[in-house]
Amino acid sequence: MKKILTAMALTGLLGAISCSKNDRFPDADKGGTNVNHPLKKGLQTIIDKYTGLGVPALQVVVKNKDGLLIAQGGYVDKDTQMPINGNGTTWIFSITKTYTAALIMKLKERGQVDLNKPIKQYLPENVGTKLKNSGKITVRNLLNHSSGIVNFIELDEYRARQFSDPSHQPTVTEILDMVYNENSEFEPGSTTHYSNTNYLLLGIILEKLTGKSYESLLRTEIIEPLKLEHTYFNLNAAQITALKFPEYYFDPTGNGQLTKGTSWNHALGNASLSWGGIAAWPTDVISFYEALTKGKLIKPVSLSEMQQYQNDQGLGIESYQYLPGSTLQFGHEGDGVGNSTMILYVPDSKALIFINCTVGRQLPGPFLNKIIDLKNELCTYVARGS
Numbered sequence: 001m002k003k004i005l006t007a008m009a010l011t012g013l014l015g016a017i018s019c020s021k022n023d024r025f026p027d028a029d030k031g032g033t034n035v036n037h038p039l040k041k042g043l044q045t046i047i048d049k050y051t052g053l054g055v056p057a058l059q060v061v062v063k064n065k066d067g068l069l070i071a072q073g074g075y076v077d078k079d080t081q082m083p084i085n086g087n088g089t090t091w092i093f094s095i096t097k098t099y100t101a102a103l104i105m106k107l108k109e110r111g112q113v114d115l116n117k118p119i120k121q122y123l124p125e126n127v128g129t130k131l132k133n134s135g136k137i138t139v140r141n142l143l144n145h146s147s148g149i150v151n152f153i154e155l156d157e158y159r160a161r162q163f164s165d166p167s168h169q170p171t172v173t174e175i176l177d178m179v180y181n182e183n184s185e186f187e188p189g190s191t192t193h194y195s196n197t198n199y200l201l202l203g204i205i206l207e208k209l210t211g212k213s214y215e216s217l218l219r220t221e222i223i224e225p226l227k228l229e230h231t232y233f234n235l236n237a238a239q240i241t242a243l244k245f246p247e248y249y250f251d252p253t254g255n256g257q258l259t260k261g262t263s264w265n266h267a268l269g270n271a272s273l274s275w276g277g278i279a280a281w282p283t284d285v286i287s288f289y290e291a292l293t294k295g296k297l298i299k300p301v302s303l304s305e306m307q308q309y310q311n312d313q314g315l316g317i318e319s320y321q322y323l324p325g326s327t328l329q330f331g332h333e334g335d336g337v338g339n340s341t342m343i344l345y346v347p348d349s350k351a352l353i354f355i356n357c358t359v360g361r362q363l364p365g366p367f368l369n370k371i372i373d374l375k376n377e378l379c380t381y382v383a384r385g386s
Contacts, residue, residue: 034067042381047073050357050374054256054367056249057084057358058374061282062382063290064351070282074358076246078258087283089230089243090356091269092341093276093334095285097199100274101143101316102292103206103217105302112209115140115305115315122205130180131201137188139205142198143315144308148184151195155182166264166337169271172200192311196275203274214274226291230281240266243279246358248338254365261360265338276334282354285343289331289352293345320344322376322383329383333375337362340371346383353382 039062047058050073057074072086107113113122119142120134128134133148141147152158152175161170170178179197186193203214210217215233223231232243248265249258269279291297306315307330313319320329322344331344342355355378361368 032068033070037062037066037069039064039066039069039382039385040071043069043071043378044073046374046377046381047071049377050370053370054258055357055359055370055374056258057246059084059086059088059090059282059354059356060378061086061286061354062351063286064346064349064382064385068283068286076244076358078247078249084246084358087281089232089245089279089281090341090358091245091265091276091279091334091336091339092285092343092356093269093272093336093339094196095332095334095341095343096272096274096276096278098292098316098332098343099218099222099278099288100199100202100206100214101306102297103221104139104143104202105298105306105315106221107206107209109299109302113139113205115143119201119205122209123201124204124208127176127201127204130176132180132182133184133188139202140315141188142202142205144310144313145192145194145198146189146310146313147195147198148186148188148190148193149195149197149201150179150182150185151193152179152197152200155179162268162337167267169267172204172273175200192313194313196272199275200273206274218278222288222297226287226297228280228284228287231284231288232279233277235266235270235279245279246339248336248358248360250337250360251363251365251367254363256366258359258367261338265336265360268336272336276336282356285354286352289343289345293347293350320379322346322380323348326383329379335362336360340375342375342379344379344382349383349385351382351385353379355379 056078060071062069070086072084074084076082076084116138118135119137120128137147155178157178206217218233247260248262250261252259306317309319317330318332327347329344329346334341337360339358340361344353357371359367361371
């Protein structure tokens, strides 16, 4: 379990209280936020602390027995100092993996995939024959990162391309060509190592088994049934402009001096597909996780299977322990070059929290630890309930 986020937990590529009405939360103050939410003051104190420490902006949404709380701090653009909207669109990056895992579990429930079968059985022949250990690695190994397949974002070739020409992201085929020549990191199932390649392959498996694109599956199996009106995938430039994303920042030299990385973050988000390509409003992410935990998306037995952890890794979710002695909390983080996100579910109180900060932690420097610390404080506060 993740007792606390530390610098070693970095795994991904990945103001005022808002009182705006939100009709998709009918049990929270007549369809909107609870302006008297008991966590309001404490949450805002934490947000203000970290924007005061240089985090450009924070979006935080909490839903618990007291209703919905939407909070924010900082600016959508540091230059114009326009306050951020706590419920605006952002890239969620690797939180996408929970959506991908849910799609796989839905296919399992229909008898279309066996999690304990080798992936070579489900991959296109031109992929399965080139991928080392594809006859030994199971679908479950992909889901819980116990495959031993290298994480492509850690490869020198991939990183060189990111820094030399980030506007032209590598295709799935180009990424796989980088991976084919790499040796397995360990025997499948023997341990875990987080790898975006696992969820790239799960996206391919979903498309092969259904004959539909990942985008189509996401829409018909999750977005439309759950009425997620502000969840997006495969955006063009005009759509990105219309959705009014915040500006995104990173620290290129590790000295605490931030540079805009908005275009790079958009390019990376759009290219991350089944391992990190979703953009959404925070409330839509909350709605997705609420449906997941209430049996409205997959069966409770499927969620229980997702919660079978090897080290910290479940099937598309990660375990955390913010309160000693409590039931394990679970969720997922996401990281782009210019923002970092997190969703956490607290089973004991059925509380949910979504966090987005508009600075990335992909590079070493002071913001890496600031982001880890702010997530720890916010999640502990919500898990504790005060």
